Structures are given as C-alpha cells and as structure tokens.
Amino acid sequence: MQKLFDEVASLDKRCYDEFFLSEDILMEHAANGIAAYIRNNFKKNSKIVIVCGSGNNGADGIALSRLLHADYDVYLFYAKKPASKMALLQQKRALAIGVRESAELESCDVLVDAIVGTGFSGEFSKEIASIIDEMNALNAFKIACDIPSGYRFLADITLTMGALKKSMFLDGSKDALGDIRVVDLGVSRDIYERDSNCKLLDLDDLRLPSRAKKDSHKGSYGHLAIASGQMSGAGIMSALSALRFGSGLVTLVGFEKIEIPHTLMYSHEVPQNTTALALGMGLGAEFSAQELEKFLDNALPLVADADIFHMQAVLDILKREDVVLTPHAKEFVSLLKRANIADIAVDELQKERFKYVEMFCKKYPHVTLLLKGANVIIGKDSECFVNPHGTQALAKGGSGDVLSGLIASLLSQGYSPLDAAMNGSLAHTKAALHYSGADYSLTPDDLIEGICKL
Ligand SMILES: NC(=O)C1=CN([C@@H]2O[C@H](COP(=O)(O)OP(=O)(O)OC[C@H]3O[C@@H](n4cnc5c(N)ncnc54)[C@H](OP(=O)(O)O)[C@@H]3O)[C@@H](O)[C@H]2O)[C@H](O)CC1
Numbered sequence: 481m482q483k484l485f486d487e488v489a490s491l492d493k494r495c496y497d498e499f500f501l502s503e504d505i506l507m508e509h510a511a512n513g514i515a516a517y518i519r520n521n522f523k524k525n526s527k528i529v530i531v532c533g534s535g536n537n538g539a540d541g542i543a544l545s546r547l548l549h550a551d552y553d554v555y556l557f558y559a560k561k562p563a564s565k566m567a568l569l570q571q572k573r574a575l576a577i578g579v580r581e582s583a584e585l586e587s588c589d590v591l592v593d594a595i596v597g598t599g600f601s602g603e604f605s606k607e608i609a610s611i612i613d614e615m616n617a618l619n620a621f622k623i624a625c626d627i628p629s630g631y632r633f634l635a636d637i638t639l640t641m642g643a644l645k646k647s648m649f650l651d652g653s654k655d656a657l658g659d660i661r662v663v664d665l666g667v668s669r670d671i672y673e674r675d676s677n678c679k680l681l682d683l684d685d686l687r688l689p690s691r692a693k694k695d696s697h698k699g700s701y702g703h704l705a706i707a708s709g710q711m712s713g714a715g716i717m718s719a720l721s722a723l724r725f726g727s728g729l730v731t732l733v734g735f736e737k738i739e740i741p742h743t744l745m746y747s748h749e750v751p752q753n754t755t756a757l758a759l760g761m762g763l764g765a766e767f768s769a770q771e772l773e774k775f776l777d778n779a780l781p782l783v784a785d786a787d788i789f790h791m792q793a794v795l796d797i798l799k800r801e802d803v804v805l806t807p808h809a810k811e812f813v814s815l816l817k818r819a820n821i822a823d824i825a826v827d828e829l830q831k832e833r834f835k836y837v838e839m840f841c842k843k844y845p846h847v848t849l850l851l852k853g854a855n856v857i858i859g860k861d862s863e864c865f866v867n868p869h870g871t872q873a874l875a876k877g878g879s880g881d882v883l884s885g886l887i888a889s890l891l892s893q894g895y896s897p898l899d900a901a902m903n904g905s906l907a908h909t910k911a912a913l914h915y916s917g918a919d920y921s922l923t924p925d926d927l928i929e930g931i932c933k934l
Pocket residue numbers: 488489492506507510533534535536537538540560563564595596597598599600601602603604605608625626627641642665
C-alpha cells in the first residue's frame with residue numbers, strides 16, 4: 481500500500497526544518513526527476529517544450545529546461561510570466577546558459593505541463609484554459625509536472641513530487657493523470673513521508689479466501705443469505721458471485737416462485753446456519769416492513785447495497801456492528817441526507833469525496849463504507865483506502881451486484897467488514913483487468929467467471 485496526503489507543504493517544511501534541506505535542493509531534485517525520465521525515454525536532441533506558470537510549479541519547469549538544455553532542443557513557453565522568488569531565480573539561471581524562451585506554443589516531441597501544481601485554486605481564465613486545450617491537441621508525449629494543471633491537462637504520465645496527493649484520486653482526476661510516478665526530493669520517499677491514515681491499495685494487497693485446511697466441508701466456508709428482490713436477477717448475480725468467491729452455501733431469501741440456478745438454494749426465511757447477509761440488490765418493494773424486520777432480526781454481518789439507501793430501514797442498519805455499505809455517488813448523497821450529515825448534490829460530493837466519506841465515518845465509526853466510483857474509497861473509522869484499479873469496463877448494470885456478492889462472500893467466510901470490503905473490491909477490479917475482451921463487452925457473468933482465475 482502507498483500513502484496518500486491531503487497536502488505536502490508540511491512534508492516540505494519538515495525537510496527544511498528537520499533535515500536542513502532547502503527549497504532550492506527540493507526543486508533541483510524535482511526537476512532532475514523529470515529530466516531523468518526524459519533522458520531514459522527520449523533520444524538526445526528531441527524537441528522539448530516546457531509550458532510554465534508563475535509559481536514554483538513553473539519554477540520546476542524552468543529548472544528542467546536548464547538541466548536538458550544543449551542535450552535536447554529545449555524551449556520555454558510561459559502561460560504566465562515567472563513571478564515567485566524561485567521562478568525568477570530559475571529563469572535567471574536558465575537564461576544565463578542560453579535556454580530559449582518561445583513566444584508561442586510550438587510542436588514538439590515532448591510537452592511538459594509546469595503551469596500549476598498544488599497551488600491551483602478556483603478556475604482557469606479563458607486564456608489559460610485555451611493554452612491547455614492547445615497543449616492537449618498537440619501530438620507530443622505529455623508529461624505533467626507534479627500534477628496535471630487543474631486536471632485539465634491530459635498527461636501520458638504524471639511525475640509527482642515527493643508523495644501521492646489525495647486530489648489525484650478523485651474521480652474527476654482519473655482521465656488527466658496517465659501513469660503516475662513519484663519523484664524523490666533529496667531524501668528517500670520513506671523519509672520524506674510521514675504516517676497517513678489514507679492508503680492506496682495495490683492489486684497485490686489482495687488476500688484471496690484460503691482453502692488450506694483439508695479436513696473441511698461445505699459448512700466450513702460460511703453460509704450467505706441474500707434477500708431476493710423485485711429485480712431477482714440482481715440477487716442471483718450477487719449469489720453466484722458469492723458462491724464463486726468461496727461461500728460454502730448461498731441461499732436466496734424471498735417470497736416469489738422464481739427460476740434460480742441449480743447451484744443456489746431458495747428459502748422464505750434466513751437459514752439457521754447463516755453466517756452473513758446481503759440486502760438491497762434489486763430489492764424494490766419486494767419485502768414488506770415486517771419481512772425486512774424479520775430478515776434483519778439477528779446480529780449477522782451484513783452488506784447493504786442499492787435500494788436500501790433510499791429506505792428509512794437504512795438507519796436501523798447503521799446501528800448494526802458488522803456492516804458494509806456499498807453506495808454509488810447518488811445513493812451516498814441520499815444516505816448523507818437521511819443520516820442528517822449533509823444535503824448536497826452529486827457534483828459537490830464528487831469534488832469532495834474524501835471529505836464526505838470522513839464525515840460519514842466520523843459519525844458511524846463502526847460502519848465500513850465503500851463509496852463506488854472511478855476510484856473506490858473505502859472508509860472505516862478514521863482510516864481510508866483507495867482502490868484506483870477499476871476501469872470503465874465495469875460501468876455496466878450488474879457490476880455492483882457482483883461486487884456486493886464478493887464482499888458478502890468474504891464476510892460469510894469470516895473476513896472482517898473492512899477486509900471483506902477491501903479484498904472484495906480488489907478482486908472485482910482484478911477480474912475486470914484480467915478480462916481479455918473489448919472493454920465495452922465486459923458483462924457481470926464475465927466478472928463472475930474471472931473470479932475463479934484470480
Ligand atoms: N513537495 C513538493 O510537492 C514540492 C513541490 N514543488 C513544486 O511547487 C509546486 C507548488 O508551488 P506553488 O508556488 O505553491 O504553487 P503552483 O506553482 O502550483 O501554483 C501557484 C501559481 O499558480 C497560479 N494559479 C493558481 N490557480 C490558478 C488558476 N486557477 N488559474 C491560473 N493560475 C493559477 C498562481 O498564479 P497567481 O497569478 O494567481 O498568483 C500561482 O502563481 C508544486 O506543484 C511543485 O511543482 C517544489 O518544486 C518542490 C517540492
């Protein structure tokens with residue numbers, strides 16, 4: 481797992497105050513990190529255009545021009561004239577060795593975005609916005625210095641300084657970043673970083689259900705009961721996912737006579753030896769209030785998804801101990817309102833996903849929250865984890881039902897709610913990444929099939 485930070489200015493300050501480094505030294509390493517990438521990937525004399533802003537992000541870019549000048553055909557182009565102390569000093573140094581400043585944005589082999597980094601605020605002016613749009617239209621390899629400017633610049637790779645920032649893992653950032661590498665700033669990353677309660681999940685953090693014990697039977701691996709709702713297909717997809725991910729037994733609990741796959745069981749009530757529940761997928765108005773109360777009349781671990789977030793019953797669910805909630809953005813907005821935490825629109829949530837996850841988990845520290853999205857955020861008490869590995873192939877009906885089934889399966893096999901959420905989410909995204917077909921063609925059945933090959 482890698483650490484994520486709200487801001488890195490305090491980490492820089494510690495470098496100055498405790499490690500006796502300077503802004504100049506950190507900046508030189510920042511620029512050198514980009515120079516090294518370019519030297520390793522582009523032949524000498526390639527044309528490099530570095531678009532700079534007025535602050536220290538721009539200063540990074542100007543320092544980069546000095547490091548590459550003469551070995552590469554380097555030009556500086558100012559989106560905003562250098563203004564910060566470091567930017568002016570870097571400009572003086574660059575001009576002293578003959579770095580060229582161009583009055584227009586020229587075609588090139590490599591384009592570096594050093595307009596703005598962590599100092600971005602508000603909106604771009606029309607002029608800057610059009611420069612960035614012109615940059616995006618250039619046929620060049622695109623490198624973002626520290627952070628793609630305003631996440632409007634669309635990078636092939638983002639070389640970020642010192643540490644990963646949380647803002648890079650908002651959903652709106654995903655299309656701008658390209659690959660991500662961290663550049664060290666004069667000390668190793670482990671020295672530069674401090675503890676963080678927010679971590680980025682790596683695919684190899686996945687801990688699959690184990691079947692190490694030979695002396696076992698189907699009861700050894702849990703029994704999951706899933707509420708079968710009005711849209712019975714949703715419950716069936718969750719149930720098949722859970723069976724595929726190792727639950728020993730899976731029962732659909734409902735009141736309709738429906739056709740179900742022969743591998744699943746059906747009952748009008750929660751079976752005696754049930755070890756976990758799942759509720760909400762395709763639920764609709766299938767369960768009366770009494771039937772819902774009966775389904776929940778236990779202290780079993782529970783995954784709650786989909787329709788439940790629009791029902792008053794969710795407030796009772798929030799009182800349970802072992803609960804995983806798996807809303808998407810719209811369902812989370814509905815939950816925040818119902819729980820009297822915030823009354824916001826989806827686009828406000830999407831801009832501040834970490835903030836609202838933290839607010840929810842502060843009020844309900846015993847609940848594990850998985851907020852779906854391009855970058856999944858999993859919150860529990862004061863901790864949060866990000867799964868960035870999802871792809872747009874998952875944007876299809878039923879993907880969420882599969883995810884709930886995977887998480888519920890691990891719950892039924894004894895995983896803690898947090899571990900079930902993290903590993904269910906990693907398995908979900910890994911199955912999608914392993915899919916060999918075209919991304920538009922991935923179906924929930926392909927996902928379920930992919931689970932057995934993890
Ligand atoms: N540890 C590290 O991360 C290090 C980072 N470095 C680099 O420093 C920048 C942060 O530098 P800073 O000067 O704080 O801020 P920026 O350069 O990112 O941006 C500030 C300038 O950007 C202009 N700005 C801000 N918002 C807008 C906007 N909406 N439209 C246009 N321009 C904007 C602002 O201009 P003003 O005229 O408004 O003042 C600022 O001048 C970090 O990203 C790294 O690249 C260090 O080099 C090493 C350590």
